Amino acid sequence: MAMMASSSSQQQQQNLQSLNPNRGGGGGEEDKGEKIVADRYLKRELLGEGTYGVVFKALDTKTGQTVAIKKIRLGKHKEGVNFTALREIKLLKELKDPNIIELIDAFPHKGNLHLVFEFMETDLEAVIRDRNILLSPADIKSYMQMTLKGLAVCHKKWVLHRDMKPNNLLISADGQLKLGDFGLARIFGSPDRKFTHQVFARWYRAPELLFGSKQYGPGVDVWAAGCIFAELLLRRPFLQGSSDIDQLGKIFAAFGTPKPSQWADMVYLPDYVEYQHVPAPSLRSLFTASDDALDLLSRMFTYDPKARISAQQALEHRYFSSQPLPTIPEKLPRPHRKGDSLNHYPSDFVSQDAPLVLSPSRKMRRVTPHHGAFEGNAHEKAGHARDSRHVGESTGPSGNILMSIDFEALHGSRPPPRPTLNSADRSHLKRKLDLDPDFGYSH
Numbered sequence: 001m002a003m004m005a006s007s008s009s010q011q012q013q014q015n016l017q018s019l020n021p022n023r024g025g026g027g028g029e030e031d032k033g034e035k036i037v038a039d040r041y042l043k044r045e046l047l048g049e050g051t052y053g054v055v056f057k058a059l060d061t062k063t064g065q066t067v068a069i070k071k072i073r074l075g076k077h078k079e080g081v082n083f084t085a086l087r088e089i090k091l092l093k094e095l096k097d098p099n100i101i102e103l104i105d106a107f108p109h110k111g112n113l114h115l116v117f118e119f120m121e122t123d124l125e126a127v128i129r130d131r132n133i134l135l136s137p138a139d140i141k142s143y144m145q146m147t148l149k150g151l152a153v154c155h156k157k158w159v160l161h162r163d164m165k166p167n168n169l170l171i172s173a174d175g176q177l178k179l180g181d182f183g184l185a186r187i188f189g190s191p192d193r194k195f196t197h198q199v200f201a202r203w204y205r206a207p208e209l210l211f212g213s214k215q216y217g218p219g220v221d222v223w224a225a226g227c228i229f230a231e232l233l234l235r236r237p238f239l240q241g242s243s244d245i246d247q248l249g250k251i252f253a254a255f256g257t258p259k260p261s262q263w264a265d266m267v268y269l270p271d272y273v274e275y276q277h278v279p280a281p282s283l284r285s286l287f288t289a290s291d292d293a294l295d296l297l298s299r300m301f302t303y304d305p306k307a308r309i310s311a312q313q314a315l316e317h318r319y320f321s322s323q324p325l326p327t328i329p330e331k332l333p334r335p336h337r338k339g340d341s342l343n344h345y346p347s348d349f350v351s352q353d354a355p356l357v358l359s360p361s362r363k364m365r366r367v368t369p370h371h372g373a374f375e376g377n378a379h380e381k382a383g384h385a386r387d388s389r390h391v392g393e394s395t396g397p398s399g400n401i402l403m404s405i406d407f408e409a410l411h412g413s414r415p416p417p418r419p420t421l422n423s424a425d426r427s428h429l430k431r432k433l434d435l436d437p438d439f440g441y442s443h
């Protein structure tokens, strides 16, 4: 339901005005030029660039509060933000909860939509990457509890996140974790697939999405939260697929290829391809965690989205009521200053023996330009595998999962050798996952 081009600009501004009834003036905000930001928001430094556009720090002169303004390129939405999007933004403004980042304001300026959020000191990715931070089981429990609380509130209102990953889990000065970017994927469409950001989002994607499901639900966020749980335990991203096919391969290597009895609807999904059977190793062989933690993790990683635990049920799991109780947010360890840990990798970062954090630096993630070679759904990436509808058979004599990244195009060099993943060799599985793709990020 795109807004009609003829009335778009004025209508958009009138609608956006309605998002912020406190702001004076009518539909002529763009005429005021730069002042529209300065009228209320004193622009400070650039904080970074994400999937939807740049984010800068600003001072809200009305309240004295420091805020983060996300400037959303309307790009393909040149005809304006559609009415559905406006309704959704309004809904997000009403979504107030201690574990959801507050959308304070929304307004158009110079053809961009500006979303004003409360300013947050750091994010969970920075915490996970900071080698100076020791995360106790109680700390991990606390971060997971806050993540699930935020999710449960949104799911209760039928809002999905769809882009859960550690850098979207922002942390305030008092240690509260808040879900950021909520609902943006639904409002503005899936993040621009040409940006490398998407590559990392894949690591958190649920199997039903990788198989092309169009009718997915809150389970996709719970799966992603499971990946974040795993990442907190391992201190590195858990399932780092290099393509959608490879992502599914890694999921199946970790949890076993799903049997029809586990997920009957799987075969009907649009991009379903058959994988060679791999048995499930025990979770205990992959994670060092309590029985309660592993039980919850396995419920969050349940294949059938209908059988997967909900965010609310997860909060009621005994993991959260058993000892040790979650650390109170103020006492949680955090990096000293935003970005510090990211700019100064400790020497053990490259050591083979140390737990490796394999995602690229934030800088690279923000500004790396289009690399379409990364993208495509499972169907497309299956290539000849799709023709036979049997990935395990079609990927070579050893049955290796198809690798679809053009490393030469990306980095001008061959990728480092990669381990194969659909071997059923349990004893080596954990090591294989550990070794997995440091595919040239440091190039």
Ligand SMILES: Nc1ncnc2c1ncn2[C@@H]1O[C@H](COP(=O)(O)OP(=O)(O)OP(=O)(O)O)[C@@H](O)[C@H]1O
Residues within 6 Å of the ligand: 047, 048, 049, 050, 051, 052, 053, 054, 055, 067, 068, 070, 101, 117, 118, 119, 120, 121, 123, 167, 168, 170, 180, 181, 197, 198, 366
């Ligand atoms: N509310 C906020 N307070 C402080 N910094 C923020 C806030 N929101 C975003 N940022 C910072 O702005 C930068 C860009 O954020 P943005 O959310 O647009 O993208 P991202 O999270 O880096 O990547 P992606 O778009 O893939 O999620 C990041 O450094 C992020 O930490």
